[in-house]
Amino acid sequence: MKVGVVTFPGSLDDVDAQRAVRVADHEAVALWHGDHDLCGVDAVILPGGFSYGDYLRCGAISRFSPVMAEVIEAARRGMPVLGICNGFQILCESHLLPGALIRNDHRKFVCRDQRLRIENTSTRWTSSYAPGAEITVPLKNGEGGFVADAETLDRLEGEGQVVARYLDGNPNGSLRDIAGVTNARGNVVGLMPHPEHAVESLTGPGTDGLGFFTSLVERVLA
Amino acid sequence: MTTPYTCGVPRVVVDVMPKPEILDPQGKAVLGALPRLGFSGVTDVRQGKRFELEVAGELTDEVLEQVRQMAETLLSNPVIEDFTVSVETTPDAVETVAGPAS
Numbered sequence: 001m002k003v004g005v006v007t008f009p010g011s012l013d014d015v016d017a018q019r020a021v022r023v024a025d026h027e028a029v030a031l032w033h034g035d036h037d038l039c040g041v042d043a044v045i046l047p048g049g050f051s052y053g054d055y056l057r058c059g060a061i062s063r064f065s066p067v068m069a070e071v072i073e074a075a076r077r078g079m080p081v082l083g084i085c086n087g088f089q090i091l092c093e094s095h096l097l098p099g100a101l102i103r104n105d106h107r108k109f110v111c112r113d114q115r116l117r118i119e120n121t122s123t124r125w126t127s128s129y130a131p132g133a134e135i136t137v138p139l140k141n142g143e144g145g146f147v148a149d150a151e152t153l154d155r156l157e158g159e160g161q162v163v164a165r166y167l168d169g170n171p172n173g174s175l176r177d178i179a180g181v182t183n184a185r186g187n188v189v190g191l192m193p194h195p196e197h198a199v200e201s202l203t204g205p206g207t208d209g210l211g212f213f214t215s216l217v218e219r220v221l222a
Numbered sequence: 223m224t225t226p227y228t229c230g231v232p233r234v235v236v237d238v239m240p241k242p243e244i245l246d247p248q249g250k251a252v253l254g255a256l257p258r259l260g261f262s263g264v265t266d267v268r269q270g271k272r273f274e275l276e277v278a279g280e281l282t283d284e285v286l287e288q289v290r291q292m293a294e295t296l297l298s299n300p301v302i303e304d305f306t307v308s309v310e311t312t313p314d315a316v317e318t319v320a321g322p323a324s
Contacts, residue, residue: 056296056297057299060296060299064296092301093299098301099301100299100301100302102240102244102245102247102302103247103248104247105245105247106247107247107248107250107251145245145247147244147245147301147302148301149243173245173247
């Protein structure tokens with residue numbers, strides 16, 4: 001599959017995301033925030049970083065960049081879209097995903113290897129994992145606290161839209177230990193931890209993150 | 223110091239505050255710092271944002287409605303924040319209340 005990775009001014013993890021795409025035997029396509037088309041890609045990743053300097057709110061400016069108009073339209077048509085960290089914040093600001101990310105409750109930047117449980121293995125980005133799989137991938141954020149009103153949280157839990165949950169302690173105050181969510185259709189996934197940093201054992205805590213990128217092709221072949 | 227500007231230029235102020243039920247870690251940090259500096263008696267602090275918009279031409283209802291749309295679309299995130307829109311037409315009065323007395 002051709003997987004586009006968007007680079008915004010201030011993106012940090014776009015090159016790692018491209019590499020993860022290639023490690024999973026897909027073709028990585030670099031997309032630019034000012035682009036008005038998606039260059040024929042089959043899926044899009046919004047990478048981590050500090051797009052537009054996190055000015056105003058994390059993701060608030062990026063959400064209105066030209067390429068995001070295309071991403072939002074494609075996501076509504078069903079294209080797989082994965083937002084990691086800052087990308088998750090952009091997806092929430094775009095209202096493609098419910099809730100919002102606020103400053104960590106303990107007010108410190110957190111950077112550590114984080115254990116997670118994959119709660120939903122039927123999304124376009126998680127079908128490679130066994131139900132209830134426990135994985136370890138890096139987590140690094142200052143504004144990673146997932147919040148939504150109680151009604152929305154209940155709906156997310158009830159509909160199985162919680163994709164991943166933190167294990168071994170909540171690192172940032174996210175309500176109900178939520179690390180990632182999906183939309184009702186399961187094609188848009190937002191995740192605060194970084195699976196793209198855990199695809200090769202040389203440079204990460206292991207290869208537990210690779211499943212997010214291999215899930216794409218398995219779903220297509222199925 | 224406030225930026226000097228021509229008397230009579232309409233200024234629209236958008237105040238954005240985290241919703242009451244949303245945790246405000248920045249406000250908590252300020253609340254924690256006050257007693258350490260010897261200020262007592264403050265029981266809560268909420269930190270928000272203030273946007274000052276200078277608008278060309280007359281401040282019509284239509285313009286104010288546009289500002290509300292700006293506030294709802296970009297300046298605030300309605301999932302976690304509330305906003306209010308107000309108009310300041312007396313810059314002199316603003317000058318007198320702004321800044322330290324030095």
